[in-house]
Amino acid sequence: MAQTLYDKLWDAHLVEQREDGTALIYIDRHLLHEVTSPQAFEGLTLAQRGLWRRSANLAVPDHNVSTLASERADGLAALPDAVSRLQLQTLDDNCAAFNVVEIPLDDIRQGIVHVMGPEQGAVLPGMTVVCGDSHTSTHGAAGALAHGIGTSEVEHVLATQCLIQRKMKNFRVEVTGQLAPGVTGKDIALAVIGRIGTAGGTGYALEFMGSAIRSLTMEGRMTLCNMAIEAGARCGLVAVDDVTLDYFRGKPLAPEGEQWEAAEQWWRTLRSDEEAVFDSTIVLDGNEIAPHVTWGTSPEMVASVHGEVPRLADMPDETAKQGLARALDYMGLTEGMPIQDIRPDAVFIGSCTNSRIEDLRDAAAVLNGKRIAPSVRKALVVPGSGLVKAQAELEGLDKIFLDAGMEWREPGCSMCLAMNADRLLPGERCASTSNRNFEGRQGSGGRTHLVSPAMAAAAAIAGHFVPVAASADGGGEEALA
Amino acid sequence: MRAFTRLDGLVAPMDRANVDTDLMVPKQFLKSIKRSGFGPNLFDDLRYLDEGEPGMDHTQRPLNPDFPLNFERYHGASILLTRENFGCGSSREHAAWAMEDFGFRCVIAPSFADIFCSNALKNGILPIALAADQVEALFTLLYANEGLRLTVDLASCSIQLPDGALWSFSVDAFRRDCLLKGLDDIGLTLQSAEAIRQFEQQHEARFPWLFRDITL
Numbered sequence: 001m002a003q004t005l006y007d008k009l010w011d012a013h014l015v016e017q018r019e020d021g022t023a024l025i026y027i028d029r030h031l032l033h034e035v036t037s038p039q040a041f042e043g044l045t046l047a048q049r050g051l052w053r054r055s056a057n058l059a060v061p062d063h064n065v066s067t068l069a070s071e072r073a074d075g076l077a078a079l080p081d082a083v084s085r086l087q088l089q090t091l092d093d094n095c096a097a098f099n100v101v102e103i104p105l106d107d108i109r110q111g112i113v114h115v116m117g118p119e120q121g122a123v124l125p126g127m128t129v130v131c132g133d134s135h136t137s138t139h140g141a142a143g144a145l146a147h148g149i150g151t152s153e154v155e156h157v158l159a160t161q162c163l164i165q166r167k168m169k170n171f172r173v174e175v176t177g178q179l180a181p182g183v184t185g186k187d188i189a190l191a192v193i194g195r196i197g198t199a200g201g202t203g204y205a206l207e208f209m210g211s212a213i214r215s216l217t218m219e220g221r222m223t224l225c226n227m228a229i230e231a232g233a234r235c236g237l238v239a240v241d242d243v244t245l246d247y248f249r250g251k252p253l254a255p256e257g258e259q260w261e262a263a264e265q266w267w268r269t270l271r272s273d274e275e276a277v278f279d280s281t282i283v284l285d286g287n288e289i290a291p292h293v294t295w296g297t298s299p300e301m302v303a304s305v306h307g308e309v310p311r312l313a314d315m316p317d318e319t320a321k322q323g324l325a326r327a328l329d330y331m332g333l334t335e336g337m338p339i340q341d342i343r344p345d346a347v348f349i350g351s352c353t354n355s356r357i358e359d360l361r362d363a364a365a366v367l368n369g370k371r372i373a374p375s376v377r378k379a380l381v382v383p384g385s386g387l388v389k390a391q392a393e394l395e396g397l398d399k400i401f402l403d404a405g406m407e408w409r410e411p412g413c414s415m416c417l418a419m420n421a422d423r424l425l426p427g428e429r430c431a432s433t434s435n436r437n438f439e440g441r442q443g444s445g446g447r448t449h450l451v452s453p454a455m456a457a458a459a460a461i462a463g464h465f466v467p468v469a470a471s472a473d474g475g476g477e478e479a480l481a
Numbered sequence: 482m483r484a485f486t487r488l489d490g491l492v493a494p495m496d497r498a499n500v501d502t503d504l505m506v507p508k509q510f511l512k513s514i515k516r517s518g519f520g521p522n523l524f525d526d527l528r529y530l531d532e533g534e535p536g537m538d539h540t541q542r543p544l545n546p547d548f549p550l551n552f553e554r555y556h557g558a559s560i561l562l563t564r565e566n567f568g569c570g571s572s573r574e575h576a577a578w579a580m581e582d583f584g585f586r587c588v589i590a591p592s593f594a595d596i597f598c599s600n601a602l603k604n605g606i607l608p609i610a611l612a613a614d615q616v617e618a619l620f621t622l623l624y625a626n627e628g629l630r631l632t633v634d635l636a637s638c639s640i641q642l643p644d645g646a647l648w649s650f651s652v653d654a655f656r657r658d659c660l661l662k663g664l665d666d667i668g669l670t671l672q673s674a675e676a677i678r679q680f681e682q683q684h685e686a687r688f689p690w691l692f693r694d695i696t697l
C-alpha cells in the first residue's frame with residue numbers, strides 16, 4: 001500500500017502496536033538541555049533506574065546561558081546568575097553521573113540544541129529524534145521523525161528508549177512555484193500558519209512538499225519545520241533528496257564508507273509514495289508568498305508586509321473579536337494600520353528558527369554598509385552555535401553587524417525566550433527572527449513581531465517594517481549570489 | 482502519579498482562546514530544577530501586578546484584582562473552564578506541574594494542544610474536550626451562578642451538571658486506564674522490555690550507524 005513519509009518512519013520504529021491504539025515507538029536520538037531534564041534525571045534516581053541506551057543521548061546547555069562573552073569567559077563557575085548557574089551545573093552533574101555525552105558551555109560546538117544536532121550529524125535522516133523542547137520539529141527537515149516531549153517523557157525515553165504514542169494523521173502542505181527573491185522558509189511557515197491557524201495542525205504530522213520546498217536549502221527547511229509546532233503539529237517533515245544528502249555527508253557523527261552507502265540507500269526511500277493518501281491537504285502558490293510580519297500575540301496573527309492589521313468588524317465571531325481586541329491592546333497597535341507603519345525599537349536575530357549561517361548571511365547582506373535607525377535602541381545578533389559564530393567571523397559578518405550598530409553575542413537561546421538577561425522591557429517592540437510572539441515571551445510586557453532575518457535587518461535600518469527586496473540592493477537572497 | 486477517579490470541584494474561568502504555556506508559567510521560573518512549587522506562579526503575569534522572579538515571597542506580592550482566579554468566588558477551584566487550543570506553545574511540563582500545584586485536576590475546553598494534553602495526563606490532570614456550544618453553555622452557567630460545581634466521573638466518562646444533567650466526554654482509553662489506576666508509564670513500558678530489546682537488535686542490524694557511540 002502506498003505510504004506517506006510519516007508512515008514509513010513510523011513503521012521503521014514501531015516496537016509494539018497495542019489494541020487500545022497506542023504504540024511503543026523506538027527513539028534513535030534523544031537530545032537534552034538544562035531546562036527540561038533535571039526533573040527527569042531526578043525521577044530516574046528516585047526510582048533507581050538507569051539509562052536504557054546511553055549512547056542515544058546527547059546534551060548541551062543552551063536555553064539559560066549568558067550570551068555575553070565577558071560573563072562566559074571564566075566558565076560556568078563564574079556565571080553571575082546563581083539560579084541559572086545551578087541549573088547549568090545540574091546538567092553537567094547529571095551527565096557525569098549518568099555518563100551522558102555533553103557538549104559543555106565552553107566548547108566551540110555548544111549552541112542551541114536544534115542548531116547543534118544537525119550540525120554534528122547527531123540528527124540524521126530516517127531517525128526518530130526527541131528532545132524536551134517543542135521545536136524539535138526542526139529536525140523533520142532531514143526526513144527524520146522528530147518532535148518535542150515533556151519532562152515525564154524525557155524520563156521515559158531515558159529509561160526505556162521508547163515513547164508511548166498514537167499514530168498521527170498525515171497533512172500535506174504543498175508549496176508550488178518558486179519563492180520571489182527575499183522570501184524565505186520563514187515566510188512560508190508564517191503563511192501556512194496564517195492559513196491553517198495555530199491549531200490547524202493539531203494531531204497531524206505536516207509534510208512540506210512541492211517545488212518551492214525542493215528549492216529550499218537544508219537550513220531553509222529547518223526554519224520551516226521548526227515552526228510546524230506553531231501550526232499545532234508536533235512534527236514537520238521534508239522528504240530526503242540530494243540537498244539532504246549533501247548536507248549530511250561528512251558531518252562528524254554521520255556514517256562513512258560502506259555504512260554511508262547503506263544509509264543512503266534507505267534514506268533515498270524516505271519520501272511519500274506518489275499515491276499516498278493524506279488526511280488533509282493545502283496548496284500554496286510559492287510565487288505569491290510575500291515577506292510576512294506577525295502583528296499580534298499568536299503566530300497566526302500574521303500579515304504580508306504589504307498588508308494591514310485586521311479590523312474588529314471583520315472578525316467572524318465574538319471570541320475572535322475579543323482575541324483581536326486583546327492583541328491590539330497588548331501590542332499597542334490600532335486596527336487597520338498598515339504593517340509598514342509599525343516601528344520596532346528592538347531587533348533580535350537569532351533562535352533555533354533563524355540563527356544558522358545562511359540566516360546571518362541574509363541579514364548581513366541587507367545590513368552591509370548601513371547603520372540601524374537611531375530609534376532602534378537594542379539590536380542583538382546571536383549565532384546559533386559556536387561553529388556558526390566562527391564561520392560568520394571568518395566571512396566578516398560580525399563586522400557588518402557591529403558596524404551597523406548591533407551587538408554580536410555568544411550562542412544560546414537568548415531573547416527567543418528571555419530566560420537570561422536578554423529581554424525586552426515592558427512596552428518595547430521587537431522585530432524578531434524567533435518563533436513565538438506570545439505575550440511576555442521576550443520579556444514581560446514585550447511586544448514581538450516575527451519576521452525573517454532579512455526582514456529584521458531591513459526593519460532595523462528603516463526603523464519600521466519594509467519589504468526586504470526594496471531595502472536591500474536586489475533583495476535578501478539575490479544579494480548573496 | 483495521583484489517581485483520578487471522581488472529582489466534585491469548583492469551576493473557575495480562563496476566558497480566552499490559545500492560552501499558551503508561556504502564559505501559564507513564564508520562563509523565569511523554568512530555572513528551577515524542581516518539579517514542585519510552581520503553583521504560586523501559575524499565570525504569573527496575569528495574577529500579580531509586579532514582575533515575578535524566582536525566589537520571591539509570592540504571598541507578599543500585589544495581586545491583580547481584575548484577574549478572575551484572584552476573585553474570592555473562585556478560591557479553591559479545581560476545574561478550569563477555558564477556550565480552544567489550551568496549552569499551545571512550549572513543551573514545558575512546568576505548565577502541568579503548576580496547574581497541579583495550584584489545585585487544578587481537570588481542564589475543560591473545546592480543544593487542547595497535543596504536548597500539553599499528554600503532559601497533563603501524566604500529572605493526574607484530566608483534559609476534557611467538549612463541543613464549543615457545550616463550553617459556551619458552561620461559561621454562561623458559570624458567570625450566572627456563584628459557586629458552580631461540576632462532578633467529573635472518569636470511570637463513566639461523564640460530567641454531572643448542577644441540574645442533574647449528565648454530559649459524556651471521551652478520553653483516550655489507555656490514558657484513562659492509567660489515570661484511574663494512577664499508573665506510572667515507565668513501569669508499564671518496562672513490562673515490554675523484552676520486545677524493546679528484540680526490536681533494538683533488529684534495528685541495529687539494519688541501521689548500524691544509529692548505534693555508534695558518540696565521541697566528540
Ligand code: SF4
Binds near residue numbers: 112113133135353435
Ligand atoms: S531558540 Fe527559542 S525556541 Fe529554540 S530551543 Fe531555544 S528557546 Fe526554544
